[in-house]
Amino acid sequence: MAFSSYLDGKRRDCAELVAELRKRFSYVSVLGTDVRAAAYRADRMSSAAQDAPGECGFVVKMHDGRSFFEYSLDDISGDKKEIADRIASAVETDPRLRGRMISAGVLKDEPLKEDFVRETDFDSFSDAQLLGICRELSAELCAADEKVRNAICGIQPYVVSKLFVSENRELSQFYGWANGFLVALYQDGKMVAARQIEGSDSMKEIIRNLRGSTGKVIDLARHLVTAKPIEPGVYDIITDSSITGLIAHEAFGHGVEMDQFVKDRALGKNCMGQYVASPITNMHDGAAAAHSVASYFFDDDGVLAHDTQIIKDGILVAGLSDRDSAAQLGTEPTGNGRRDNYRRKAYSRMTNTFFCPGTDKLEDMIASVKHGYMLFETNNGMEDPKNWQIQCTAEYGIEIVDGKLTDNYVSPVVMSGYVPDLLKSISMISDGFEVIGAGMCGKGYKEWVRVSDGGPNLKARVKLG
Amino acid sequence: MNDIIELLKADPSVSAWRVTEKATVSYELFFVHRDLETVRATDTAETQVTVYVDHDGKRGDSTFTVYRSMNEADIAAKIENAAARAKLVFNEPYELPGAGTLEAALPTNMADADPKRLAADIADAVYAADDQPGGSINALEIFLYRDTVRVLNSSGVDKTQTTHRVMIEAIPTFTDDKESVELYEDHRFTSFDPAKVTAEIAEKMREVRDRHEAKKPQTPMKINVVLRPKETQRLLADLARDLNYGVAYSHANLHEIGDDLQKDCTGDRITLTMRGIVEGSERSAYFDDDGMTLTDICIIKDGKAAARYGSSRFGQYLGIEKPSGDLRCTEVAPGTLSETELASAPYLECASMSGLQVDLYNDYIGGEIRLAYYYDGEKTVPVTGITMSGRLSAVLSGLRLSETAEVSGAYLGPVKLLMPDMEIL
Numbered sequence: 001m002a003f004s005s006y007l008d009g010k011r012r013d014c015a016e017l018v019a020e021l022r023k024r025f026s027y028v029s030v031l032g033t034d035v036r037a038a039a040y041r042a043d044r045m046s047s048a049a050q051d052a053p054g055e056c057g058f059v060v061k062m063h064d065g066r067s068f069f070e071y072s073l074d075d076i077s078g079d080k081k082e083i084a085d086r087i088a089s090a091v092e093t094d095p096r097l098r099g100r101m102i103s104a105g106v107l108k109d110e111p112l113k114e115d116f117v118r119e120t121d122f123d124s125f126s127d128a129q130l131l132g133i134c135r136e137l138s139a140e141l142c143a144a145d146e147k148v149r150n151a152i153c154g155i156q157p158y159v160v161s162k163l164f165v166s167e168n169r170e171l172s173q174f175y176g177w178a179n180g181f182l183v184a185l186y187q188d189g190k191m192v193a194a195r196q197i198e199g200s201d202s203m204k205e206i207i208r209n210l211r212g213s214t215g216k217v218i219d220l221a222r223h224l225v226t227a228k229p230i231e232p233g234v235y236d237i238i239t240d241s242s243i244t245g246l247i248a249h250e251a252f253g254h255g256v257e258m259d260q261f262v263k264d265r266a267l268g269k270n271c272m273g274q275y276v277a278s279p280i281t282n283m284h285d286g287a288a289a290a291h292s293v294a295s296y297f298f299d300d301d302g303v304l305a306h307d308t309q310i311i312k313d314g315i316l317v318a319g320l321s322d323r324d325s326a327a328q329l330g331t332e333p334t335g336n337g338r339r340d341n342y343r344r345k346a347y348s349r350m351t352n353t354f355f356c357p358g359t360d361k362l363e364d365m366i367a368s369v370k371h372g373y374m375l376f377e378t379n380n381g382m383e384d385p386k387n388w389q390i391q392c393t394a395e396y397g398i399e400i401v402d403g404k405l406t407d408n409y410v411s412p413v414v415m416s417g418y419v420p421d422l423l424k425s426i427s428m429i430s431d432g433f434e435v436i437g438a439g440m441c442g443k444g445y446k447e448w449v450r451v452s453d454g455g456p457n458l459k460a461r462v463k464l465g
Numbered sequence: 466m467n468d469i470i471e472l473l474k475a476d477p478s479v480s481a482w483r484v485t486e487k488a489t490v491s492y493e494l495f496f497v498h499r500d501l502e503t504v505r506a507t508d509t510a511e512t513q514v515t516v517y518v519d520h521d522g523k524r525g526d527s528t529f530t531v532y533r534s535m536n537e538a539d540i541a542a543k544i545e546n547a548a549a550r551a552k553l554v555f556n557e558p559y560e561l562p563g564a565g566t567l568e569a570a571l572p573t574n575m576a577d578a579d580p581k582r583l584a585a586d587i588a589d590a591v592y593a594a595d596d597q598p599g600g601s602i603n604a605l606e607i608f609l610y611r612d613t614v615r616v617l618n619s620s621g622v623d624k625t626q627t628t629h630r631v632m633i634e635a636i637p638t639f640t641d642d643k644e645s646v647e648l649y650e651d652h653r654f655t656s657f658d659p660a661k662v663t664a665e666i667a668e669k670m671r672e673v674r675d676r677h678e679a680k681k682p683q684t685p686m687k688i689n690v691v692l693r694p695k696e697t698q699r700l701l702a703d704l705a706r707d708l709n710y711g712v713a714y715s716h717a718n719l720h721e722i723g724d725d726l727q728k729d730c731t732g733d734r735i736t737l738t739m740r741g742i743v744e745g746s747e748r749s750a751y752f753d754d755d756g757m758t759l760t761d762i763c764i765i766k767d768g769k770a771a772a773r774y775g776s777s778r779f780g781q782y783l784g785i786e787k788p789s790g791d792l793r794c795t796e797v798a799p800g801t802l803s804e805t806e807l808a809s810a811p812y813l814e815c816a817s818m819s820g821l822q823v824d825l826y827n828d829y830i831g832g833e834i835r836l837a838y839y840y841d842g843e844k845t846v847p848v849t850g851i852t853m854s855g856r857l858s859a860v861l862s863g864l865r866l867s868e869t870a871e872v873s874g875a876y877l878g879p880v881k882l883l884m885p886d887m888e889i890l
Contacts, residue, residue: 045714047555049553051527071506071508073509074533093494094581100500102501382820384819387646411824414852416852444651465890
């Protein structure tokens with residue numbers, strides 16, 4: 001598997017279209033995407049082996065010295081003047097709006113030509129092998145306990161080829177990622193769904209981890225059927241890496257997406273240099289900050305991947321920006337311009353977001369809790385960057401009594417509150433660290449991109465309901 | 466598309482096929498405060514091909530996407546690969562929807578509009594509501610779409626439908642010298658009524674001012690909670706999903722036909738019909754992804770599971786003689802809750818939530834409330850900073866539905882749903 005031969009053959013077309021449009025716009029770039037995905041899935045009754053949603057097309061970005069213009073199309077072959085005419089006509093505005101364009105600074109176009117490749121082992125596995133593994137693990141889960149009503153195993157690899165061309169830059173990247181999951185639908189009185197999700201750019205690793213997880217999934221299912229609703233209240237909590245990542249993501253990931261600064265939609269804009277978290281807290285984001293699902297080489301604006309420290313010793317120090325936001329704010333872009341696909345606009349988006357490890361031992365953290373819960377596995381979350389409310393839902397929690405984990409499970413667990421209250425309540429941080437590369441993140445309720453998040457275990461005090 | 470079909474017909478290993486072409490033309494405006502930051506337009510299409518192969522008494526299928534960049538040789542290779550994949554799949558046999566043709570457009574008043582002018586008209590309608598001291602719309606995104614979907618299959622289906630739809634994401638904001646607050650709102654419609662858009666945004670402008678004034682009430686408390694259509698739709702969608710053919714076939718369902726979903730009911734009984742078309746909803750459709758003509762079906766009647774709905778394949782697996790097709794809209798019959806009765810006891814009306822959490826398996830409903838109106842029996846005040854939770858089964862047993870109905874998203878139903886005795890923290 002290698003960089004898309006189709007995109008490779010379009011380098012000259014991209015450059016010619018850029019040159020043609022440069023006669024009318026002060027800055028022009030073309031992003032070509034060719035993303036191929038597959039999905040293998042088996043459960044007790046059925047199976048599937050097919051392509052998963054991918055994309056193949058182009059988005060042309062233009063700046064006229066004031067505003068931004070974009071046009072998405074499937075192919076750029078043919079007469080470039082004709083295409084340029086079509087594009088320029090399509091992005092015209094009604095005369096009523098022409099006096100209302102913003103005035104953003106000129107986009108930099110620093111020279112760079114580079115091809116980035118990160119190989120995967122996906123080609124080593126045939127369709128038959130991957131579907132066979134799904135069948136094997138689904139059957140293993142179904143056979144493990146008669147109370148398993150159904151069990152699903154899925155494996156979803158995808159490979160990304162992207163080509164970015166502007167007047168002075170020509171970048172290409174090729175990389176891949178895969179996710180695998182196990183779900184057991186288990187009924188013993190009540191019905192539960194116990195899950196295990198894996199992510200890696202090594203298919204071998206995913207298969208190994210899935211094979212090693214069937215017992216854990218069944219054990220979790222047996223506990224989840226005993227889970228009770230939590231008594232609403234304020235508790236000491238210990239988070240697993242997944243919930244730590246969810247907090248990072250919802251609390252100060254979305255909160256420092258700098259396109260929200262431009263729109264005065266994020267309180268973080270006014271809090272740079274201020275304490276927003278416990279002084280033992282450090283947080284990063286970046287495609288170059290960790291090796292996970294969002295570890296690309298350059299973003300959809302052609303900006304190279306960064307490692308951005310967002311919180312340093314409890315103080316908010318930096319945000320995440322796409323190119324357009326940075327131009328409007330007069331800052332440098334941080335390589336966080338991402339699109340759902342080539343048909344959609346680029347926004348400031350998170351990549352791999354995490355809290356840094358501390359020095360505490362997990363067992364000491366649990367031992368320090370008189371009565372509280374250890375929370376596990378992200379279900380979903382919702383941001384509120386303007387008003388710093390937060391809602392994070394964990395799949396389940398385990399009660400801690402007198403410093404010991406009990407067998408008392410609660411599910412689901414909705415954690416909510418005011419972001420600084422939550423982050424300032426962080427009193428212990430473990431020395432462990434895991435980033436989980438299986439997430440999808442929307443902006444509001446749209447614009448889905450793949451993200452990872454994680455970190456160490458945190459001890460904090462929050463409202464659970 | 467004809468080339469693809471010829472290639473499919475020429476491949477002897479292909480037992481049946483389905484081709485779906487979706488073309489989308491869009492025009493999009495992105496405002497920062499009142500200024501236009503970005504203008505976007507798109508003209509894209511993609512074709513999905515599903516290859517069915519009958520083998521060993523079973524049916525396998527595999528889907529791939531054809532992009533405009535592919536040539537004939539690429540497509541032929543994709544068909545061969547999909548047929549090979551389909552031979553690895555051993556699903557129970559099923560028939561594709563039978564012959565039928567249709568070429569239709571969903572009702573709209575935007576079909577002949579110039580998108581540039583229409584987008585500017587929509588912007589004017591939104592900003593017309595931005596006239597309150599302290600209020601502002603800090604961001605506005607306007608998306609105009611024309612989707613054309615054509616489905617063909619080897620059994621003679623050839624159906625096309627066109628949808629014109631608009632999505633607006635407006636961010637009403639209220640600012641004074643101490644604080645600035647916002648509400649996130651999206652609005653979707655298939656016909657443009659400027660006065661209606663202005664009225665909806667104006668209501669959100671009033672609510673964001675109220676969020677600024679809102680205080681955290683004394684908690685914990687136990688009180689009746691009122692949901693609006695957006696959250697009601699979320700709650701009922703989960704109930705409906707449990708009655709989907711596919712969910713039942715995969716043994717993920719909780720309820721069987723005839724089950725009482727509202728045991729020991731003390732409130733209004735739910736009657737829920739899955740519908741193909743709800744006027745004004747962008748989710749409306751004449752046919753589903755298989756090209757199956759949609760047939761409305763009542764799945765919950767007087768609180769009891771009355772029927773299932775879903776795609777042709779899973780309907781056939783369950784022995785359903787005439788599957789409904791994969792319906793996407795819901796209609797809920799109005800209830801008996803009048804405004805007078807509602808006002809007879811204290812309640813909390815949720816105006817904005819982080820996201821209603823509904824968990825059928827764990828019998829849970831709850832979520833963080835960003836803005837609610839607390840009625841103490843005499844006066845109403847805005848409140849914030851609270852979380853609600855309760856047992857879903859208790860909510861279903863005691864819920865009340867308003868007498869009046871409206872369309873919201875893919876939902877036509879009561880404008881208010883009252884949940885008794887929710888825990889507020």
